[in-house]
Amino acid sequence: MMDSILFWNAVALEADRVAHTDPAKREQNGPILSSRALAIVHLAMYDAYAGVENDPAKFPPYLGVVGVPGTSHRDAVAGAAFTTLSALYRTQRDYFEAQLSGFDKANLSFDFGVVVGNTMLDQRKNDPDARDCGYMVSPARGRHRPDPDNPRQGFYAPFYGAQSLGFAITTRWALDQPPPVSFDKPKSEYETALRQVKARGIMPELMATLRGNSFDDRRTPEQSNVGIFWAYDGAVGLGTPPRLYNQIIRRVAVKQANSEGDNARLFAFVNTAMADAGILAWEQKYCHDFWRPVVGIREHDESFGPAARDAEDAVNNVDNDADPFWLPFGAPSTNTTNKNFTPNFPAYPSGHATFGAAAFQITRLFYEVKDNRGPDDLFDGLSFVSDELNGGNRDNRGTVRPRHVRKWKGGLWDMIFENARSRIFLGVHWIFDAFTLDKDGKPDLGRNVGGVVLGLNIAEDIFASGAGRAPKKTPDGAASPPLTTPAPNTPMPTTPAQPSSAKDCAGSRGGQVGGAVAAEPIQQPYPSGLSRR
Numbered sequence: 001m002m003d004s005i006l007f008w009n010a011v012a013l014e015a016d017r018v019a020h021t022d023p024a025k026r027e028q029n030g031p032i033l034s035s036r037a038l039a040i041v042h043l044a045m046y047d048a049y050a051g052v053e054n055d056p057a058k059f060p061p062y063l064g065v066v067g068v069p070g071t072s073h074r075d076a077v078a079g080a081a082f083t084t085l086s087a088l089y090r091t092q093r094d095y096f097e098a099q100l101s102g103f104d105k106a107n108l109s110f111d112f113g114v115v116v117g118n119t120m121l122d123q124r125k126n127d128p129d130a131r132d133c134g135y136m137v138s139p140a141r142g143r144h145r146p147d148p149d150n151p152r153q154g155f156y157a158p159f160y161g162a163q164s165l166g167f168a169i170t171t172r173w174a175l176d177q178p179p180p181v182s183f184d185k186p187k188s189e190y191e192t193a194l195r196q197v198k199a200r201g202i203m204p205e206l207m208a209t210l211r212g213n214s215f216d217d218r219r220t221p222e223q224s225n226v227g228i229f230w231a232y233d234g235a236v237g238l239g240t241p242p243r244l245y246n247q248i249i250r251r252v253a254v255k256q257a258n259s260e261g262d263n264a265r266l267f268a269f270v271n272t273a274m275a276d277a278g279i280l281a282w283e284q285k286y287c288h289d290f291w292r293p294v295v296g297i298r299e300h301d302e303s304f305g306p307a308a309r310d311a312e313d314a315v316n317n318v319d320n321d322a323d324p325f326w327l328p329f330g331a332p333s334t335n336t337t338n339k340n341f342t343p344n345f346p347a348y349p350s351g352h353a354t355f356g357a358a359a360f361q362i363t364r365l366f367y368e369v370k371d372n373r374g375p376d377d378l379f380d381g382l383s384f385v386s387d388e389l390n391g392g393n394r395d396n397r398g399t400v401r402p403r404h405v406r407k408w409k410g411g412l413w414d415m416i417f418e419n420a421r422s423r424i425f426l427g428v429h430w431i432f433d434a435f436t437l438d439k440d441g442k443p444d445l446g447r448n449v450g451g452v453v454l455g456l457n458i459a460e461d462i463f464a465s466g467a468g469r470a471p472k473k474t475p476d477g478a479a480s481p482p483l484t485t486p487a488p489n490t491p492m493p494t495t496p497a498q499p500s501s502a503k504d505c506a507g508s509r510g511g512q513v514g515g516a517v518a519a520e521p522i523q524q525p526y527p528s529g530l531s532r533r
Contacts, residue, residue, distance in 0.1 A: 004045075004103075004260060005049070006250065006253070007099075008041070008078065009246065011081065012037075012041050012081070013246055013247065014095075015092055016028070016034050016037070016240060016242070017238060019034075019089060019092075019239070020238065020239045021236050025089070028089065029130070029234060030130055030156055030157065030234055031240045031241055031278060031351055032160055032279070032351075033129075033157075034240040035274040035277065035278040035355065036124070036127065038242055038275070039271045039272045040088065040121065041084045042268045042271040044080035044083070044084045044116050044121075045077045045080050045264060045268070046264045046265065046267075046268035046470060047061050048069075048079060048080035048109075048112065048113040048116045049073050049076060049260070049264040050062075051112060052076045053073070053261065054069065058261075059265070059469070059470060060469055062472070062473055063473065065112075065115055065116045067111075067115045069108075069109060070108035070112055071109065072110075073261075075104050075109040075113065076113040077264070078103040078105075078113060079109070079117065080113035080116045082097075082099075083113065083116075084117045127160075127165075128160050132155040132158050133159070134159075134493070134494075135158040137155075138289065140307050141302075142180075142181040142290065143289050143290070143291055143506065144292065145291065145295055147294055147341055147342040148295065149327055149330075149341070149342070150339065153344040155344055157345065158498075160282050161279050161280060161281065161284070161285065161286065161499070162282075162287070162483040163483050164279045164481055165481060166276050166478075167279075168471040168472055168474055169461055169479050170474065170475065171457075172283075172479040172480070173454055174284060175453070176447070176448045178430070183300065183319065189436070191321060195214065196217070196424065196431060197293045197424050197430055198214060198297050198326065199214040199215070199217040200424055200425055201293060201329055201425060201426060202218070202328065202427060206325075209325075224425060226418060227329060227423070228388050228389060228426075229404065230244070230418070230423075231331060231332050231334070232386075232387070233341075235334035235388070237334060237335045237393055238393070241352055241355050244387075245355060246271070248360075248412075249266070249270055249363050251379070255381070256367065265366070265469065269366060270362055270363060273358040273361075273362045273462050274355050274358055276462065277354045277358040277359075280354070280454060281354040282345070283481070285345055285347075285348065285349065286499030286500060287499050287503055288500075289500040289506040290346050290347045291347065292343075292428060292429075293328060293427055293430060294327065294427070297321075298323065300321050300322035301318045301319040301322035301324075304324055329426050330342065330427065330428065331343055332426075334394065334395065334396075337396055337398070339396065340396065342427075343428060347433050348430070349451035349454055350420060350451040352434075353419065353423070353435070353450060353454075356420060356455065357451065357452045357453075357456050357459065358458045360413070361416065361455065361459035364376055364411075364413070365459065371413075373456075375411060375413045376411035379411040385404065385405055386404070389401050389403060417434075417443060417452070420451065420452050432450055433450060435451075435452045436450060482499075482502035483496075484497075
């Protein structure tokens, strides 16, 4: 018999793909709204399944919906999935209705699933959206500003993380500051990272401008392949990274011969971890407010940028590590003719690194891998074809990319780090956005820096809180967001508190980043008012 969890998981992933492909069906766009939607759907499916199972010791309910669950797991799951998907992706309702042909809508269990779905939606009805209402940028050195090659890109979800309640976290996990921006310390951690991404993340057309060691350290074809393979930057025909990670974990679930109940638990864990990863990564992003390589490299010399020095003794001799005309390989604009781009939110920490570490680590915990922080065999005998390199999708010049079959010797553990590194090869992240390196050049997970550490902490927190059985709702009053969320349908303040001031992340040195002089924020002409669902 068909596994209802895998069936509706596939439907949800298709909804994400369509929402990023069809201009008339753009809903739940971008990684944080995608991860939020997938968590709502999978938690509702889990609770519907758990209600029918009626064994709290094995399937503890997330919300504990009161109702008559009946006896059909699959119809309860269908009712929950259909209800949540139809509310989240209203323009795709006809598609969801077509998927009900194999289920019994007249069954009492389906009605129970509908109740569960509506209850889950009500739980998250006051979540903030992803618009940039009231957000201000700072011209200070080291602070995030739009991609100069896409200057009208705006800002994605600056208030979402700092105003969102967690789904299952018990702690509001935060990171230490990234390495400070430095301009005259060639061996500093920051300048080492700058030289790395400058060489490995550069636009192909500009590679000939690299000189000396930078040219020798330029991106290899394999690194280009890795960068594209893991991208899924809200791309036409592909959707977002949470869809990619679900695709991979489906392969593991099938290999492990999961029961339907196993899948209800696993995919609830995975998608809840990614939803909380989205919340906390975006909270940290806009709190630390760290610039992307495309701005940092172009403005590395202190004579460039809105906070440039105007010293009497200045000479026109640009720092060798600066390149005012540098551009990245870029997040790929798959299946369009648009330019590649740098994502429209701050660099630190990497969302890819956080999502991937949270999803893969909670899967590893679910299967009780022997080494909690080492290689696993969950992908032995398996391979994966990314939609970015499936032999059909095209780059932004119209060229069909080849089909590439990829394997990982160390399983999901290796995926965590390859996925995180991939963003350096696209030139859109610094290495410390993912993790720092020890003296041997290996990831240093002992430092509280980067998205991998954040994602691991989130996964381990959620799994432990749920006692390894299923996600447990974030306790009331615990892990509260740092910024107050306005009541539903009320406008944002004219001058809202900015995320960078919530925990003093970007202002802990008097508004300075790496010793640079602080500057007043620039008010952007965005409309006031934060819409609610």
